[in-house]
Amino acid sequence: MLLSAFLLIQLTALAVGLFTMHRAASGLLMAETREQVATEVDALRGNYEAGGMPLLRRAIAERLRVRDAEEFVILVREKGKAPWGGGIARWPDGVPRSTGWMIVPDTRPGHPADARIGLAVTQLSPRVDLLVGDSLVEEARLRRASEAAIFTAVGVGSLVAIIFALLMLRLLGRRIDEFTEVAEAVQGGDLDRRWLRSDAGDSFDRLGSAINAMLDRVERLVGELRMVTDSVAHDLRSPVMRLKTNLEQAMGTVRDPAAAEALASAIEESDSLHRMLDAALDISRAEAGIGRDQFSRFSMAELLFDIADVFGPLAEDRGIAISVETEEPLLVTGHRELLQRAISNLVENAIKHAVGGKAITVRAAALDRAVTLSVEDDGPGIPQHLREDALKRFSRLDRARTTSGAGLGLSLVKTIATMHEGDLLLTSGAAGGLIVTLRLPIAA
Amino acid sequence: MSKRILVIEDDERTAAYIAKGLTDEGFLVETVHDGRDGLFHATDSAFDAIILDRMLPGMDGMAVLAAMRAAQVTTPVIILSALGSVDARVAGLTSGANDYLVKPFAFSELLARLRLLLARPGAQQTEETVLRCADIEMNLINRQVRRAGQKVDLQPREFRLLEFLLRNKERVLTRTMMLEGVWDYHFDPGTNVVDVHMSRLRRKLDDGFDPPLLHTIRGAGYMLGKAD
Incomplete structure (x- = not known):
């Protein structure tokens, strides 16, 4: 029991550790992406400021050529014109005109449902907005890997813990049952029932020996008590019965009705005394489980x-x-x-x-x-x-x-x-x- | 001719007490004090009944009984035991004894049981349909009882009791024998239950008839039959 509780605690700690590690790693990755996006934004702003729209176009085309469009997205929105760029066709919902860092779901077709894009938006001019984003592929991959790791760890761990706990429970239960059986047997009157000692030398052994010693003493005391009751009742029965026989014989010879009545009542009393002794004996015997x-x-x-x-x-x-x-x-x-x-x-x-x-x-x-x-x-x-x-x-x-x-x-x-x-x-x-x-x- | 009784009892005082009582009652009594002698006597010569103590030196009473039965000795046996428990009775009866008495016992009880045993030697009673005693007639088929030709109305429990009395008529029956025989009841209930039963039966059976047939035997029990 204790051991499986310990196992469970260990497992929880492991899960928490894994999760923290995952958080830290994904945080680092995220920071890196954010840095990258910010750098791109700064560079493109520089291009725009230096050469206006034509240079920006060239620079963007160059960026898109070297970067994978699946990961890297750029979108320029000029007032009155359709947005243009790479990797993404339309302005994502809910993204304001200016933000330093924002994570939105990646709704582009062909991407997994949980894919996300980290992006930054800046106003190059009051008429031009620039959006640069990086799909968080690495982060997602890491997250999936971590989740799988945590899930596997917790799942396998729990299974092992449960199996272990059940085994322990059965093992302990079986050992405890030995004591319960003895206790029930003794309670039912089988006073000489004892725990069968094993030689494991463990706590059970010590408990068993202590219980056996206690039962020895109980049995001895009960035995003594029973012997006293038994022998008193037993020894009294003979004289009582002889008394009755004598009274009955006397009954056959008396002529005086008053004497006969006295004898009859004496016989009755000896009968009731005899019955009491019998009952006392029967109680002792039934208590001892005899019969x-x-x-x-x-x-x-x-x-x-x-x-x-x-x-x-x-x-x-x-x-x-x-x-x-x-x-x-x-x-x-x-x-x-x-x-x-x-x-x-x-x-x-x-x-x-x-x-x-x-x-x-x-x-x-x-x-x-x-x-x-x-x-x-x-x-x-x-x-x-x-x-x-x-x-x-x-x-x-x-x-x-x-x-x-x-x-x-x-x-x-x-x-x-x-x-x-x-x-x-x-x-x-x-x-x-x-x-x-x-x-x-x-x-x- | 007097009946011969073998008493196998190691306690001299009890043996003498039984022997004297039985001799007074007209039995021929032979007493031995240990199991081996007892077995020897029992197999050697014919007795009408044997009174056997359960605890004997040399050879235990139950072993003596088993050996006797193994040797085809069918003499009725009454076991005496100091064990004082109802269990001993069951064990005694199942191992071939005909009756069982717990020590100490009233001599009247032993005598009544011995007489009953002697009256019913080995052979089982034939299946009777009508039981009779003097002018009492019990029809077991239509469960009617008549005395002097007159119908007597009995409750079922009174019928059972009378049937037992009729089957053992002219024998002294102790109260415990009646409790055992009629109701399979194996201890003394401590009240005069049997006396109440008997007084009711007597009212229905003897009142208004002559002579009385249900007799109280002082210090022993009851007897159904004509008074001597």
Whole structure:
């Protein structure tokens, strides 16, 4: 890039130089012609003054004999007579009766369109005007040569510069793409992706090594964090499950209804604790990109109708109707179970939290590669400033959303979206309810 | 005659917990603690079902399963795994396991799944057009359900649920088994969704009829059929 900019500057300088040179050369030539014309005028005036019209005639005839009529023009205009002379037949338009130096277009037949004549006019007497001119052939030739030179220089130069710039761009682009690919892979959860080092020893090498070192550290930290979350969740699940089994066994033996009720509620609590641990584990795993090899092709429409089926009665008990609006079959390639889980979470959230809501609408549509999935409720929604919080792990918006929940729901949904290289959006609907939208590039 | 179950599990505590539970339920249980022994036992003598841990010393559980299947052992297998992720389930089922349970699990869940496996040995069900249980009759052709000759109006989702119950009648079905079987739904949604489904179905199927056929099995799940 820099190099081609430099080239362009060089080229401009060259063009400017050429042009200046051309100007200087043509100026010199012009001055010479002007000098010559002035000398001729002076000499002919001398002839006229010395010998009147007859000597002038002879002198002019002599001049015309030695000079090429194509280049050299003389015209004498006597009042009442037709102008006479050589090289030119009629008085050029716009030329006054007296001028020291003037350039007019050469309109004589057989001359190029851009040909010009430099001329001087003097009054020999009040009745006689003398015009002496020299066609600026040399100057024109020079100008054409210079123009060709400048044009060629600029043209060839630009072409070379453009080709060079494109080559550089491709070369640089390819090298930068290496980094973009790594960054995108890491962002998509492939944390152990690294830049393949080259041995060029250039800036790219240094950048690559620095990025790799940074990624090593990020991976190590994430790994440690994941291990902690994982092992906490994992280690807690066993005792929780044993607790549940013991409670269930006790349930089979108690006779006292109050005890049975207490046991039932204890079982329920252990279930919800177990679910939270599962969700925390699933988030860690999805964040780590585990399960990307389990992507399969399936009908999203079918999945949505099944979810509506599963949650239908529960919603109806609370006076809420679930409807599904989708194209069919809407084939996608993704992690079926995690997507099922994500959408279920959204539907469940809507049932639980959309206080006073009457309708939940699940929508899905595909455009090109992108699939947009949304769950809309007509509850109180989430205020704009709390939406960011809603996506954080273990966060619950107690003021806005009142009933129980582990607070892992939206965070898990967001993680699942990220795992599919998509994103999650919280907006509010026409009636003020919450719309949670997943945009995923997963259309099959 | 008691069913014979082979438990291949290296964690002694889990193995003992499963063995005790199953023995209490009247099964004959044999326990081994590593993969090689497991494979040897599985190919050597006839078991009705095998409970196989996924992570084993010596020989990995999935390798044991693959070797068993390669040796034409068709005994139904339930995989146990501590991997705790939905992915492991898919991998387990595609590599020849009949069912899959994530550790830790409730014993009731294992028991229900084991019983279901034992009730459906290898051979596929024949294509039936009418499913029956006591005086319930489901016609799969015209999608009508009758109880004691009386027409019962069911929503499509209730129909699907009842069909699953009828196909597995007189078996204890856990809530997760029902979610998986009816809706291909692979995690616990955390609310009593199944209970709501069941109470609606029960209202249509059992209200006004005798005897009740939809039973809640405390601490386990549900069962369709005549009470013992």
